[in-house]
Amino acid sequence: MKKSLADKIEEYLKVLIERSENRQVEIQRSELAETFDCVPSQVTYVLSTRFTEETGYLTESRRGGKGYVKITRLDDSDLKSDTFRRELISFIDEMRDKKNISSKEAEMLKFLTNYAFQGFAVEEKNRIFKALKKALENYLL
Template identity: 50%
Template sequence: MNKSIADRIEQYIKVLIARSTERQIEIQRAELAETFSCVPSQVTYVLRTRFTEKDGYYKESRRGGRGYVRITELQQEYGGLLGSNKLIQFIDQLSTEKLLNERETAMIKHIIINAGNDLPLEYKIRVNEGIAAALRQFLEIH
């Protein structure tokens, strides 16, 4: 629909990354702001809210003359924290800590291994992260 400036900048950056060979780009904050007729801090805002480490991006920058912001899209194993085996490890840890009994551990593992098996990788990772977060929260409450 009618996207906000932030949305459009996000899109733009993602296209640039997609086109890049190394999943990495360098932008000039001021120049990008100029392109979208907004203030530079708007770009910072977009980077802060949509290119976080949790989203799978890594950022570096340098100030001064020839300054830049370098954005790298991480391969999901690193950025997303949790591939299935990382999550399995996490479950095992909970088991060791007696926060889950044997049956619960087996059940959760079974679900992790089988649910969302055929999803594209990035969604699978999000599901796994969701499961981990939900489980943590549940154990906090109960």
């Protein structure tokens, strides 16, 4: 059975991630599109459908001339603490939507939430995420 282009791109990225020391890869969308002789939107499609939190990946994207995509494979402990992290991310989005914080501030908070606590134990992450949410709730009072 012949593999689709999306399957090939997904497989390629997963191999790169597994070979990396820190279970993540940082690539430029345009370079990946060039490698597979396709348009960048096809790469975007693969990233948005195959590298999601539900499938165990965290994807960060920065657009523009020096733009990149960073894909991180979440480990089991990250997935277990995911409920509290998602709650915090949703709350940050809600704050942004209500104009309590700017989009830039929301992106910074979400970046910190997603990356600053990677080496922490699950229980510690859960405590931190709960404490951050409570602090942000108090900030709005």
